[in-house]
Amino acid sequence: MTQQAENIETEATEAKKVENLVQFLSFTLGEEEYGVDILRVQEIRSWEPVSRIPNVPSYEKGVVNLRGAIVPIIDLRERFGLGHLKYTPLTVVVVLQMETEQGSTRVMGVVVDSVSDVIDVDKKSIQDAPDFGTKVSTEFINGLASVNERMVMLLDVRKLLKLEILDEADEIL
Amino acid sequence: MSIDMAQFHQVFFEESFEGLDIMETGLLNLDMGDVDAEDINTIFRAAHSIKGGSGTFGFTSVSDFTHVMETLLDEMRDGRRQVTQPAVDVLLGSVDCLKEMLTAIQDEQEVDVSRVSEYKKSLETELNGAEAAEPLDSSPVDVTPPKPSSTAVSTESSEKVWRIAFSPHSNLLKTGNDPVRMFRELASLGELTVTVDFQGVPDFYDLDPEECHLSWNLDLVGDVSESEINEIFDWVEDECDLAIQLISTQDEDNDPEVGSPVIEQVIETTEKQTKAEEVVKPAASTSPKVISKKAPAKSTPKGNSSIRVDTGKIDTLINMVGELVITQSMLSLVGEQFEMNKLDQLKNGLAQLERHTRELQESVMNIRMLPISFVFSRFPRLVHDLSAKLEKKIELVMVGENTEVDKTVVELLSDPLVHLVRNSLDHGIEMPADRLAAGKPETGTITLEAYHRGGNIVIEVKDDGKGLNKDILRAKAIEKGLIDADAILTDKQTYELIFMAGFSTAEKLTDVSGRGVGMDVVRRNIQSLGGNIEIISELGKGSTIAIHLPLTLAIMDGQSIAVGDERFIIPLGAIIESINISESMINRVAGRGETFHLRNEYLPIIRMHEIFDVKTAQATKLTDGLVVVVDGQGMRCGLFIDDLLGQQQVVIKSLEANYRKVEGVSGATILGDGSVALILDIPGLVRLSNQ
Numbered sequence: 001m002t003q004q005a006e007n008i009e010t011e012a013t014e015a016k017k018v019e020n021l022v023q024f025l026s027f028t029l030g031e032e033e034y035g036v037d038i039l040r041v042q043e044i045r046s047w048e049p050v051s052r053i054p055n056v057p058s059y060e061k062g063v064v065n066l067r068g069a070i071v072p073i074i075d076l077r078e079r080f081g082l083g084h085l086k087y088t089p090l091t092v093v094v095v096l097q098m099e100t101e102q103g104s105t106r107v108m109g110v111v112v113d114s115v116s117d118v119i120d121v122d123k124k125s126i127q128d129a130p131d132f133g134t135k136v137s138t139e140f141i142n143g144l145a146s147v148n149e150r151m152v153m154l155l156d157v158r159k160l161l162k163l164e165i166l167d168e169a170d171e172i173l
Numbered sequence: 174m175s176i177d178m179a180q181f182h183q184v185f186f187e188e189s190f191e192g193l194d195i196m197e198t199g200l201l202n203l204d205m206g207d208v209d210a211e212d213i214n215t216i217f218r219a220a221h222s223i224k225g226g227s228g229t230f231g232f233t234s235v236s237d238f239t240h241v242m243e244t245l246l247d248e249m250r251d252g253r254r255q256v257t258q259p260a261v262d263v264l265l266g267s268v269d270c271l272k273e274m275l276t277a278i279q280d281e282q283e284v285d286v287s288r289v290s291e292y293k294k295s296l297e298t299e300l301n302g303a304e305a306a307e308p309l310d311s312s313p314v315d316v317t318p319p320k321p322s323s324t325a326v327s328t329e330s331s332e333k334v335w336r337i338a339f340s341p342h343s344n345l346l347k348t349g350n351d352p353v354r355m356f357r358e359l360a361s362l363g364e365l366t367v368t369v370d371f372q373g374v375p376d377f378y379d380l381d382p383e384e385c386h387l388s389w390n391l392d393l394v395g396d397v398s399e400s401e402i403n404e405i406f407d408w409v410e411d412e413c414d415l416a417i418q419l420i421s422t423q424d425e426d427n428d429p430e431v432g433s434p435v436i437e438q439v440i441e442t443t444e445k446q447t448k449a450e451e452v453v454k455p456a457a458s459t460s461p462k463v464i465s466k467k468a469p470a471k472s473t474p475k476g477n478s479s480i481r482v483d484t485g486k487i488d489t490l491i492n493m494v495g496e497l498v499i500t501q502s503m504l505s506l507v508g509e510q511f512e513m514n515k516l517d518q519l520k521n522g523l524a525q526l527e528r529h530t531r532e533l534q535e536s537v538m539n540i541r542m543l544p545i546s547f548v549f550s551r552f553p554r555l556v557h558d559l560s561a562k563l564e565k566k567i568e569l570v571m572v573g574e575n576t577e578v579d580k581t582v583v584e585l586l587s588d589p590l591v592h593l594v595r596n597s598l599d600h601g602i603e604m605p606a607d608r609l610a611a612g613k614p615e616t617g618t619i620t621l622e623a624y625h626r627g628g629n630i631v632i633e634v635k636d637d638g639k640g641l642n643k644d645i646l647r648a649k650a651i652e653k654g655l656i657d658a659d660a661i662l663t664d665k666q667t668y669e670l671i672f673m674a675g676f677s678t679a680e681k682l683t684d685v686s687g688r689g690v691g692m693d694v695v696r697r698n699i700q701s702l703g704g705n706i707e708i709i710s711e712l713g714k715g716s717t718i719a720i721h722l723p724l725t726l727a728i729m730d731g732q733s734i735a736v737g738d739e740r741f742i743i744p745l746g747a748i749i750e751s752i753n754i755s756e757s758m759i760n761r762v763a764g765r766g767e768t769f770h771l772r773n774e775y776l777p778i779i780r781m782h783e784i785f786d787v788k789t790a791q792a793t794k795l796t797d798g799l800v801v802v803v804d805g806q807g808m809r810c811g812l813f814i815d816d817l818l819g820q821q822q823v824v825i826k827s828l829e830a831n832y833r834k835v836e837g838v839s840g841a842t843i844l845g846d847g848s849v850a851l852i853l854d855i856p857g858l859v860r861l862s863n864q
Contacts, residue, residue, distance in 0.1 A: 055785065
């Protein structure tokens with residue numbers, strides 16, 4: 001992700017374009033639009049009641065049974081401090097997965113307002129996330145992409161899934 | 174047609190390790206004065222199969238090494254050699270060495286050659302040190318007259334020319350033997366010339382590709398003894414006509430009958446296979462030796478681990494599946510034409526189904542159960558070696574070796590137990606002179622006992638040594654700054670000190686124990702298995718360390734409870750009783766902590782809805798709800814809940830796989846309606862409520 005402020009929509013050859021294209025699943029949280037690498041998305045489900053986990057931050061909603069596996073559900077709105085929205089049957093849970101260093105797969109569900117689209121982003125057009133200092137947490141944001149004049153914040157799934165480890169460190173401190 | 178031999182490697186390693194265990198046990202049980210030939214025979218057979226197997230798979234270093242052991246054992250078996258303690262010790266050492274070699278090969282690591290040759294040398298010294306080496310012609314194939322020159326340890330380096338006529342019976346291939354493999358073995362002994370005779374090959378139409386119609390004439394030039402050649406043919410001796418002939422000694426002219434194109438083809442195949450083998454092996458074989466002797470780099474074990482299951486268990490399983498199928502078809506019959514008067518039939522069927530499912534579940538779990546003797550079996554050796562080293566006299570008693578535990582538990586239990594037994598040996602049992610002075614028998618006793626209690630398995634390591642000295646423990650803990658000088662500790666707490674990190678009472682570090690990896694690691698290991706460990710000790714009489722472990726890590730009996738609209742599971746084994754308490758039983762300590770009085774005991778109350786922050790809880794007054802008296806690692810307390818729901822078997826699912834560890838919760842399970850319920854961890858809850 002080099003700092004390439006200018007969005008260079010050049011007449012690159014088709015082949016080269018495909019090579020540099022990355023697909024993201026975009027979804028909305030309030031007015032904001034986010035994207036995750038589509039290869040990290042396992043499935044999209046509707047919200048269903050969770051089993052609460054005691055003594056954890058409120059954005060960690062609880063766990064559900066996903067075909068025999070216990071999967072945590074995180075509310076991204078609350079995680080990013082955007083306030084809580086009442087869950088309806090239309091609320092969407094995006095199930096993300098990631099390989100850990102140990103070779104196992106970790107799975108987590110994130111609650112979002114709605115899923116919008118699958119977007120193609122040219123790697124070169126991805127911009128670094130701006131630094132707001134400590135005021136706004138941008139640690140999960142990998143970069144910014146522009147799609148049809150809208151800004152999409154691309155999330156780092158690896159860091160998202162590592163939420164708990166960060167929290168654990170907080171607890172110790 | 175080449176078969177991928179790698180698929181059999183796992184089986185070979187398993188069998189070999191089993192064989193090594195048999196050898197070790199056999200060697201330890203040998204009574205020097207009166208040796209039973211059958212015992213030696215058992216050891217010999219184990220060595221022989223390892224040799225055969227390793228030869229087949231091309232692990233020549235292993236087969237060469239085992240061969241020397243076998244020779245020694247063979248002489249013992251025939252009574253030509255006295256069974257002496259030094260010889261047994263050398264053999265025991267060799268068993269260790271073999272184990273290391275096999276582990277190295279299994280992990281695709283490089284075998285530590287220097288160590289192997291060291292052992293091989295001592296084995297050979299043992300062999301030669303005996304009465305003048307006698308001719309060893311115990312070779313099973315007695316085709317040629319014995320030659321006095323072929324001794325067991327051939328020290329002459331003369332070149333010999335052997336002519337081997339090998340005509341296998343037609344069914345050779347069906348028994349899984351491959352001539353090419355054998356020729357490769359032969360080729361490793363010396364210079365090999367192969368001539369094939371394909372006169373026996375029938376017309377194409379009559380040809381059965383599964384039969385062997387070829388026969389071979391092999392010329393082998395090299396410093397090879399007849400028994401070495403015979404060995405290669407050991408496995409096929411009943412399936413071939415074999416003639417081995419010594420043509421000449423120190424005769425370079427071996428009149429090779431090269432000419433037929435088939436010969437080269439065979440040799441080429443051999444080479445190709447050898448190459449393929451090399452490719453399979455990782456680059457490790459060419460990389461410089463970096464593996465240290467003491468701690469070989471622990472690589473992740475290759476492939477899936479496997480388990481040997483008693484056929485009886487599998488038969489039961491098959492029976493049960495049969496029953497299940499019958500019940501299922503009966504139920505579907507009822508379902509097809511259902512009328513209200515068949516309701517009873519349906520209910521019966523469902524009850525049966527439930528029973529079968531539970532039985533099936535139990536037997537499936539049973540497959541994972543292994544007798545604890547898998548762990549115990551290594552201790553006779555350990556005690557034998559260490560007591561000799563420490564010059565102590567120790568008898569090891571093992572009780573309840575057939576107690577069954579989950580495979581995972583067995584695997585993870587072994588290191589902590591070794592540590593405990595070492596500790597007992599080193600620090601517990603006194604020197605013989607001290608024991609006599611203390612009025613105790615000269616020989617100390619260490620008892621390893623395993624038994625079931627409730628849903629737990631208990632393993633005790635007991636010694637009749639000097640016991641733990643509370644004053645020394647205390648002084649040491651103060652000195653190390655682990656406790657305050659004026660701390661008041663109960664006996665139990667004092668003993669628990671030895672589990673603290675950085676605590677070692679041994680005045681001087683010995684080779685055996687006290688190397689820094691302490692009891693704190695042992696306790697951590699046990700706790701990670703969901704168990705706990707406790708010490709009972711009496712000064713001058715001995716100590717007992719008891720490990721309590723859950724029987725299995727995957728399934729358990731649980732009691733589901735309700736707190737508000739949330740469901741939790743309490744391990745049934747932890748529950749002592751459930752009661753309704755009255756106001757008169759409740760006492761408050763310092764206005765905050767609540768206790769209740771139950772049969773002369775004051776137990777703390779943990780309000781579940783407070784500790785887990787359940788807002789929907791119905792009962793907030795202690796007298797409204799129920800108190801479940803639970804026992805967590807010796808700490809009793811009452812859990813205040815809304816209601817008891819029902820008992821059920823729960824499958825334990827890990828929370829940590831996708832989430833993380835949550836204090837007070839040991840795992841999760843999936844209830845009948847598909848929702849998730851958390852399983853309570855009682856000791857964790859107690860810790861949580863103390864915060």
